[in-house]
Amino acid sequence: MPDAFTRTPFxxxxxxxxxWVLGVKLxxxxxxxxxxxVLTSSLMIVLILTVLGVPLKHFNVGGSVITMLLGPATAVLALNIYxxxxxxxxxxxxxxxGCIMGSLVSIVAALTLCHLFRTNSVFSASMxxxxxxxxxxxxxxxxxxxIPGITAGAVVITGIEGAVIAPYLAKLFHIKDPVAEGVAIGACSHAVGTSKALEIGKIQGAMSSISLCVCGIITTGLALLFM
Incomplete structure (x- = not known):
């Protein structure tokens, strides 16, 4: 594929x-x-880039536009909270x-696993x-x-896991309170999980939106203690 085309944001x-459209239809x-x-579209993009031999930096010219919109997209969740x-x-x-405990458990779990696998401080900070x-x-x-790239990958994987597993865990542990279910999803699987919570119910979606925002603030503060 011509470099002149792959280098453009288009x-x-x-x-x-x-x-993404194909992933939704699937x-x-x-x-x-x-x-x-999120999972299927990501896999398709990786496969296409690999087969066509397109460098990641070429893809990021357009992908960076989506990254720029992450902040505003997260802020829009405030409407559902209101x-x-x-x-x-x-x-x-x-x-x-719930948000405090969710953030604390997430950080401790990540650092414990990094310690068990004897990773360096850079990888631990990324996870x-x-x-x-x-x-x-x-x-x-x-x-x-x-390393932002490692962090982004870990965030995506964590979000997909939460979106996929959360409904099963709610049934397994007989969690019927929509507030508890929403907070749990948002605390462990952020925006990707919140999209699933919105499908489950309005209250779950709102509580998940609140949880991802509050957990973001709490994790920012806790990170100062653990880094």
């Missing part, structure tokens, strides 16, 4: 759009949770405590914010001396 944006057709659009503000007021303390949304995780990683 290539990366078009590839992302086409793969999930609707199969109904499988494993066919999460719509469910009464539920938040009634459950403020449980939500706050520490894996359970918060990408826009926040990249900032934490960079400030701690981590």
């Amino acid at each position: 290539f990366g944006l078009t590839l992302i759009f086409v793969c 999930q609707k057709k199969t109904g499988w949770l494993l066919c999460n659009p 719509q469910q503000r009464k539920v938040l007021q009634e459950n403020f303390l449980p939500v706050l405590l 520490l914010p894996k359970s918060v949304t990408t826009a926040i995780a990249l900032g934490i990683s960079e400030n701690g001396g981590g």
Whole structure:
């Protein structure tokens, strides 16, 4: 494929759009949770770039536009939170405590695994914010001396795992409270999990949105202690 074409933002944006549409259609057709659009579209993009021999830096010319929109997209979730503000007021303390524990467990689990596998401090710093949304995780990683690419990959994998496994875990542990379910999803699988929570219910989606925002703030503070 000509370099002149792959170097343009149009290539990366078009590839992302086409793969995302195909991923959504595949999930609707199969109904499988494993066919999460984020996972399938990511795999398709990697496969296409590999087969065509397109350098990642060429793809990132257009992909960086999507990255730039992560912040505003996360802020838009505030609308859903506002719509469910009464539920938040009634459950403020449980939500706050859930977010604190979720953030703490996530950080401790990541650092414990890094210690067990004897990774270096750079890799540990990259993995520490894996359970918060990408826009926040990249900032934490960079400030701690981590590698943004590793952090972004860890965040995506964590989000997909949460979106896929969360509904099964809720049934397994008989979690029927929509507030508890939403907070748990948002605390462990950020924006990707929140998209699944919105499919489950409005309250779950709102609580997950709140959780991912609060956990982002808490993790930023905790990172100062653990890095």
